[in-house]
Structure formats: C-alpha cells, structure tokens
Amino acid sequence: MSSFKELNMIQWRQTKVKYILKKWLPISILIGxxxxxxxxxxLFFIQMVEITVRTFLFVPLAVVLAGIVTAFLVKNKFKEVEGPGIGYLIELKNKQIEIPPRSxxxxxxxxxxxxxxxxPGGKEGPAFLMGGGLAYTIGKRFNLNKEDLSLAVTIGSASCTSAIFSAPLGGTLFASEVPFKRDIDMDIYLPAFIASITSVITFFIMSTYFLNITSLKINIETNIPFIDLKWIVIVSIFGLLLGLGSLIYNKLYLELNDSxxxxxxxxxxxxxxxxxGAIFIWISSLITDNPLMLETGFTFINNIANNIDSLELSQLMIIFTFKAxxxxFLISGGNSIGIFSPSLVLGGLLGAMFAIVTGLSLYTGExxxxxxxxxxxxxxxxxxSSMVLILEITGLPQMIFYMAIVTTIVYLASGETGLYPAQLLDRREALRQKIETKNYLAIVPISSIMASDVITxxxxxTVEQAKKKFEGSRIHTIPITNEENKIVVGIISSDDLNHLDENELLENIMITDVVTLTSDLSLQQALQLVLSSGIEHYPVVEKDSKIxxxxxxxxxxxxxxxxxxxIFAK
Structure with missing residues (x-):
C-alpha cells in the first residue's frame, strides 16, 4: 500500500508541474x-460616463436611468449583469457551470x-466576473477540460481584481480565498500570480501612456508604534466592535436581499x-453641502482617506449613514455594482469614528x-487577502502586525455569515460537490484498494501487550474484534495508550462507537462518507454480518x- 501511495503522490506532483510549465504559463500570460x-x-468607460453625467445630468436622475438600463438587460435574459458579480461567479465556478462569453x-x-x-458601488465585483468570463473563454479556445476551466476562472478573476487595485499579491489571494469561508485554494496560485503581475503591468502601461485613469492612491502616514501592549489592547477592542458591525452589516444585506x-x-x-437609492442620494445632497456625498468609486475613497483628519465626527456620521x-438599497436590489469597495469605505469610516470617540484623533488615518x-x-x-490587499494599496508594511490582529478578530467575531451565500465552507465541501459528478468513481469498489491483511x-x-503490537508495526490505529467471529467491537490508536496503566484491559478504554465502511461501497460513496465524517481510519466490514x-x-x-x-484525464 505504501508504494502505491508514493507512486500516486509522485505522479500527481509531476502532473501539477507539467500543468504549470507547459499549460498554465502561456495561458496565464495571455489572460494577464x-x-x-x-x-x-x-475604468476608462466609467470615467467617460461620469464626465457625461456631471456635465448634463442630475446625479439621482442618472442613477435611476442606470437602473433602467440594468433592468432592461435582466428582463431580456442577461442574468450575468444582475448583482455584485462575485457571488454569481463563485456559484458558477463551484458548480462548474459554463460562463457565457458575453458576460x-x-x-x-x-x-x-x-x-x-x-x-456608490465597487468596480471589483464586475471585474471579478469579467475576469472569470474572459479566462473561461480563453480556456475554451485552448480546449481545456471542465476541471481546468474552473482553475482558469480563478486565474482570470485574480488578474482582473489585481489590475483594478494594482495589487497582484492581494488580488491573487482574494480570488483563491473568497470561494471558501474557512479555506484557501492554493492549487492554482502560481499561475494566477503570474497572470496578476502581467495584468498589473499591462494596466499600468495602458493607464499611463494611453488612457487617463484615476487609480486608488491612499497617502496616510502612520505614527503607531510597531508592537506596543497598549495598542494591542486598543486594536483588539476595535476588532471586536468591528466584528459586531460586520455581522450586523452582513445580516442587513441578506435580509434586504431576501425582501x-x-x-x-x-x-x-x-x-x-x-x-x-436615487431618493436617498437626493436627500443627502439637501442635508449637507459636503461634496464628498456625491463622489463615488476610487475618487471618493482617495478623497475621504486623504482628508480624514480634517473631518469632524458629525460629518463622518452623516456620510456613513447615508452611504450605508x-x-x-442599491446592491440588495440587484444593481450591477460591486459591494467590496463600498464595504471598504464603511469600514474605514467606522475606524475613523472609533478613533475620534476614544480620544485618538491623531490616529484617525491609521x-x-x-x-x-x-x-x-x-x-x-x-x-x-484582506490584510495583504490593504497593505499593497496603502504601502504601510509597518501596520501589518495590528492589521493581522484586526482581520483575525473581525473574521472570528463576525461568524459564518458573509455577503456571498454561494461560498462553500472549505475545499472538502467543494470536493464533495465535485465527486457527485464523477460517475466513473462509482465503478471502483473500495475492496480493491483496502488492506485485507489486517492486524487486530x-x-x-492489556495496554502493555497492545503497545508491543504497535511497536512491531508501522500502523497507528488497530481495530478490536471478538476472537470468535471477528466482528468489530472497538478501535484503538497508539496515542490512546499513552499514560495508562500497563495492566488495563482494552475493553475498558477502547472506542466502542466505531465508524465503519462496508466492502460493497464504491470509491465515490466512500469519498462522500469520509469527507463528511472527518475521521481518518476505517475498518471495512461485510455489509450483513459486520465481520x-x-x-x-x-x-x-x-x-x-x-x-x-x-487515468480519466489521459
């Protein structure tokens, strides 16, 4: 069995290297x-629309007209234009559903x-979806199979996200991390990173020498000491409060979405x-003459971040309330804008208000x-990816310690609820979904791969005798059977025997609630069961007799x- 497993792993590593060097490298560069x-x-098209609106239209009226455009497309079966984009692409990718090139x-x-x-939406959601659609289309031209097309989608969404923020590392990590709530997909990270670097360079050339595009530039200097106990406590408290705020924000979004x-x-x-949304934009312009209220996108983020020290608490509260x-309203209703960047703004405003309320006005930027x-x-x-992305955008590596504290606490405090219902829990759940479609696994019986010469x-x-049994073998778990009929009555591991009385009998310490597999199961069925149970060792028994x-x-x-x-790929 060990040589079988070693051969498997060697073959799998060789295949991955071959994919990266021979297949993914040229595709990654092309996608980038x-x-x-x-x-x-x-971004150039967005700026042209902005100039037109500012010149000829009242902003609330323009918002209504934009909603009419999106509604018209959705009514005519262009489903891909509805909503933020990231959740839609995650769902298509996880289910390996074809992404229409027209997206x-x-x-x-x-x-x-x-x-x-x-x-006031984000560019990253549409960019994420467009990147996935672009990569899927390119992958089809290269005759990639379904599995590789799914990987190509990650490469495309990573490269477009990276280009938008000029952050190749953060964009790649985000595309690898966002499909899951508790996991990260590193299988395609290197090709995605190559594509992201290529896309950022291409975007820089285009925006610098051919198009005049506003990019995200946050210029804030930090005075927080690198590691200080007082600041660790303050930042931790902020993380807990922000975690609660994130939970409320997530639930409000999902409740509105359901409504x-x-x-x-x-x-x-x-x-x-x-x-x-247009009505509230109009009301906000009547209540305050602050020009920030009508700004959107990177222009708004740049101006609010770079002038945060000059804004009073009352101004921040008004901007936060109306923007939220x-x-x-706009995103829950399905408008064609992202929710990522607006969330960044709201989180930043909460941070600035926390600094002012706690008497830390000198650190509102931080x-x-x-x-x-x-x-x-x-x-x-x-x-x-949240930490890495913001570090790349701001260029403040000295804040990495406190940023790690905040992102970790907020992530844990906000629970499982997120903005993307299509997210899977982890890669095991993704594998379970994938296995359900692999019909060829149903013809492989586990009896063909199990070890039949079993030590029992x-x-x-006694514990002493069991220890000797373990010492004489390379195994770590042994099933316990009745001597008469070989029916499994328990199971024991070598770790279970530590620090026990040498004369203690196994019947007093063994695990009796044993999870077993039956020998008639297929590989497909066994995979689904073991991925759900989380257990690593299984006695295989006859279905009826349990022997x-x-x-x-x-x-x-x-x-x-x-x-x-x-075998199937070949």
Whole structure:
C-alpha cells in the first residue's frame, strides 16, 4: 500500500508541474495581458460616463436611468449583469457551470453605466466576473477540460481584481480565498500570480501612456508604534466592535436581499432599488453641502482617506449613514455594482469614528486603514487577502502586525455569515460537490484498494501487550474484534495508550462507537462518507454480518481518487 501511495503522490506532483510549465504559463500570460487591457477599458468607460453625467445630468436622475438600463438587460435574459458579480461567479465556478462569453461586454456596459452614473458601488465585483468570463473563454479556445476551466476562472478573476487595485499579491489571494469561508485554494496560485503581475503591468502601461485613469492612491502616514501592549489592547477592542458591525452589516444585506426577492420579477426589484437609492442620494445632497456625498468609486475613497483628519465626527456620521443606506438599497436590489469597495469605505469610516470617540484623533488615518482591512475580512470571509490587499494599496508594511490582529478578530467575531451565500465552507465541501459528478468513481469498489491483511486486537488484551503490537508495526490505529467471529467491537490508536496503566484491559478504554465502511461501497460513496465524517481510519466490514474484511485510511481513498483522476484525464 505504501508504494502505491508514493507512486500516486509522485505522479500527481509531476502532473501539477507539467500543468504549470507547459499549460498554465502561456495561458496565464495571455489572460494577464487581456485582463489588463479589459480593466483599463472598463475604468476608462466609467470615467467617460461620469464626465457625461456631471456635465448634463442630475446625479439621482442618472442613477435611476442606470437602473433602467440594468433592468432592461435582466428582463431580456442577461442574468450575468444582475448583482455584485462575485457571488454569481463563485456559484458558477463551484458548480462548474459554463460562463457565457458575453458576460465580458454585457457586464462592462451595465456596470460601467451604473458606476459612472453615481451609484456608490465597487468596480471589483464586475471585474471579478469579467475576469472569470474572459479566462473561461480563453480556456475554451485552448480546449481545456471542465476541471481546468474552473482553475482558469480563478486565474482570470485574480488578474482582473489585481489590475483594478494594482495589487497582484492581494488580488491573487482574494480570488483563491473568497470561494471558501474557512479555506484557501492554493492549487492554482502560481499561475494566477503570474497572470496578476502581467495584468498589473499591462494596466499600468495602458493607464499611463494611453488612457487617463484615476487609480486608488491612499497617502496616510502612520505614527503607531510597531508592537506596543497598549495598542494591542486598543486594536483588539476595535476588532471586536468591528466584528459586531460586520455581522450586523452582513445580516442587513441578506435580509434586504431576501425582501427584494419577494418581488417576483428581477428587473422590477432593480428599478425599485435604483429609485430608492436615487431618493436617498437626493436627500443627502439637501442635508449637507459636503461634496464628498456625491463622489463615488476610487475618487471618493482617495478623497475621504486623504482628508480624514480634517473631518469632524458629525460629518463622518452623516456620510456613513447615508452611504450605508444607499449602498444596501442599491446592491440588495440587484444593481450591477460591486459591494467590496463600498464595504471598504464603511469600514474605514467606522475606524475613523472609533478613533475620534476614544480620544485618538491623531490616529484617525491609521484606524481608517484598519477598518478597511477588518470589514473586508468580516464581510467577504477573507482574513489573509484582506490584510495583504490593504497593505499593497496603502504601502504601510509597518501596520501589518495590528492589521493581522484586526482581520483575525473581525473574521472570528463576525461568524459564518458573509455577503456571498454561494461560498462553500472549505475545499472538502467543494470536493464533495465535485465527486457527485464523477460517475466513473462509482465503478471502483473500495475492496480493491483496502488492506485485507489486517492486524487486530481483542478486548482482553492489556495496554502493555497492545503497545508491543504497535511497536512491531508501522500502523497507528488497530481495530478490536471478538476472537470468535471477528466482528468489530472497538478501535484503538497508539496515542490512546499513552499514560495508562500497563495492566488495563482494552475493553475498558477502547472506542466502542466505531465508524465503519462496508466492502460493497464504491470509491465515490466512500469519498462522500469520509469527507463528511472527518475521521481518518476505517475498518471495512461485510455489509450483513459486520465481520471485518479489511482496513482503509482517508489517505488510501484520496490516493485512489487521484489515481482515477489521472487515468480519466489521459
């Protein structure tokens, strides 16, 4: 069995290296260049719409018109333009559903109109979806199979996200982390990182030499000491409060989303939400003459972040309240804008208000940045990429320690609820979904891969005798059977025997609630069961008599799965 497993792992590593060097490298570079060009055109289009709106239209009216455009597209079966984009792509990717090539240009048009109109949404959601659609289309040209197309989607979404923020490391990590609530997909990280670097370089060339595009530039200096006990306590308290704020924000978004879903036709909820958003934009312009209220996108983030020290608490509270209400209405109703960037703004404003309320007004800029990273970790369930992305955007590596504290606490305090219902818990859940579609696994019986020559113990054996049995073998878990009929009555591991009386009988200490597999199961069925149970060692018994027939481990089963994947791929 050990040589079988070693051969499996060697073959699998060789296959991964071959994929990266021979297949993914040229595809990654092509996706990166295409993504950089696409994102520069996307941002340029948004700026042209913004100029047109500011010149000829009243912003609330422009918001309603943008909602009408999106509603018209949705009514005519262009489903890909509805909503923020990230959740939709996660769902398509996890279920390995085809991504329509038209999503590249339909999303560019609808999101460009919406964001340029004055809707305070994010560019990253549309960019994430367009990147996935672009990479899927390129992958089809290269005749990639379903599995590789799913990986290509990650590469495309990573490269477009990276280009938008000029943050290749953070963008790649975000695309790898956001499909899961508790996991990160590192299988395709290197090709995605290559594509992200390529896209950022391409975007820089396009935006610098061909198009005049506003980029995200946050210029804040920090005076917080690198490691200080007082600041660790303050930042931890802020993290807990922000975690609570993230939880409330997530639930409000999901509740509003459910409320809008009561409207039978999707295009009607888009029309209603855009109208409500426009009304609140108009009201906010009447209440305050602060020009920040009508700014959106990177221009708003740049101005609010770089002038945060000059804003009073009352101004911050007004901006936060209206922006939060407008954002929640517009995005919950299905408008074609992202929720990532608006969340960054709200988190930053919460951080600045926390600094002022606690008498730390000299550090409003620092808490603005901590709030940005923390809210992203709590809403998108991406603690690692949240920290890295904000560090890349701000260029403040000296804040990494406190940012790590905030993102970790917010992520834990905000619970499992996030902004993307399509997120899976971890890669095990993704594997379970994938296994359900692998019909060829159903013809492989686990009896063909289990160890049939099984070492056993009986309940009357002492701890001392059991230890000798373990010492004479390379195994760590042994099933315990009745001596008469070989029926499994318990199981014991070598760790269970530590610090016990040498004369104690196994029947008094063995685990009696044994999870077993039956020998008639297929590899597909066994995989689904073991991934759900979380146990690593399984006695294999005859279905009716429950007599022990073999022994199998999680590693054996996964090794056999990888071998079948290799055979099927060939």
């Amino acid at each position: 260049i295409s993504s950089g060009i696409l994102m520069s055109l996307f 590249i240009y339909t999303r560019l048009f609808s999101s460009g109109i919406s964001l340029g109109s004055g809707m 809008f879903s009561l409207i039978h036709l999707p295009y009607q909820k888009i029309l209603l939400s855009s109208l409500l 209400v407008i954002i929640l 808490f603005f940045i901590l709030g940005m990273a923390g809210i992203l970790a709590g809403t998108a369930k991406t603690p690692i 113990l009986n309940p009357q054996v 022990l027939e073999g022994f199998i481990t999680l590693r054996d089963i996964l090794g056999a799965y990888l071998e079948q994947e290799l």
